[in-house]
Amino acid sequence: MYNFLPYAYFQNKFVPFAEATLSIATHALHYGTGAFGGLRGIPDPQDSTQILLFRLDRHCQRLSQSAKFLHYNLPPEKIQEIIVDFVKKNQPNTSFYIRPFIFTSDLGIAPRLHNIEKSFAIYGLELGDYLSPEGVSCRISSWCRQEDVSFPLRGKISGAYITSSLAKTEAVESGFDEAILMNSQGKVSEASGMNIFIVRNGKIITPGFEHDILEGITRDSVLTIAQDLGIPIQERAVDKSELLIADEVFLSGTAAKVVPVKRIENYYLPEHRPITEKLREKLIAITENREPNYRDWVFPISI
Incomplete structure (x- = not known):
């Protein structure tokens, strides 16, 4: 409620x-x-x-x-x-x-x-936590992310969310918290309403815009913070198999903020998530206006 x-x-x-x-x-x-x-x-x-x-x-x-x-x-x-x-x-x-x-x-x-x-x-x-900050389980959805050739994915268009709804319900009804959608080329795209990141060998990797993702504002924030922290980042195609052997996987979105993924299908990911936790803590500090270098990201309203 x-x-x-x-x-x-x-x-x-x-x-x-x-x-x-x-x-x-x-x-x-x-x-x-x-x-x-x-x-x-x-x-x-x-x-x-x-x-x-x-x-x-x-x-x-x-x-x-x-x-x-x-x-x-x-x-x-x-x-x-x-x-x-x-x-x-x-x-x-x-x-x-x-x-x-x-x-x-x-x-x-x-x-x-x-x-x-x-x-x-x-x-x-x-609204408090949209997803558990302790981590979520994900399944690979049988539904495919739309293509920009047939849908304006650079916009946050309400009609697009039928696919997200189908994927989310499929995931929850089969015992998972969240869904991961692939694009029409079989590459990782995004979650039902969040962008996705993996960490391998100390590097953050995330699908680029050419993989039919939403241009997430929290995604942009995460990449900027990571760059400022000196964490290497790469935007490129991500294969399904990379999800299963990643050192860390996390999701980002306005409602979700930064949420770790603890299991994908029947593959359990490491419980030690230093980069995810560092980014999550930094983002919380920024939203609470405790980071002077990011004050321009926070809009104060006097009441």
Whole structure:
């Protein structure tokens, strides 16, 4: 059961969450013609009068870019302005997650993006750990990640998540926590809603954009932190067999943050995960505004 924040942004104004409702004939509900973002926020541990949002500018930029695929012009500055007002309106007092959402809001049955009304909405919920920080088990999904040739994977398009949903349910119903999807060439792509990394011989390896991954903001953060820490990184194709013999495997995402993988299929990975733990601890410190060199990643809001 989720604890939703009391107010949502809906139809160009703030309303009680329970009043932000849609018709069952809403176009996006039928065709997946929406785009969404997700970002985390926490009360500032050092200042009770502030809320901290992680990489707000990048999240707004990505959502604005995703909107373009829907033929909708929504500047990142406008998104940021509304999100800041949303946080001030709700004044959350615990760790939370914000879901901004763009969608085709007309009532109609023709699948299209032209000559159709679009809307922008935001809601939020209290959110602690999305996945266990102790580690998760993964299975290789029988479902394949979409290709950019047939789907705009540079956007966070809602329709894409049918594949994620199928893969996640398949994994959970077969006794695992999470799924790993391969791309159409049989190379590792990503998890159901997270990017994936492996560590071999002290080097971080992760699939590149050409392997049909989402351009994850936490992924970008992890790579930047690793580079700053002097940890070698490589973006390249990753084979299934590499997952099974890796020294460490971890997932990253806004909701998940950095989560170690302890088992893939029936292969158990080492319990000692020095690089994963170092990155996880560093990312937590950054989000709590305890790292001066990354202050520009943290957006403070006075409440």
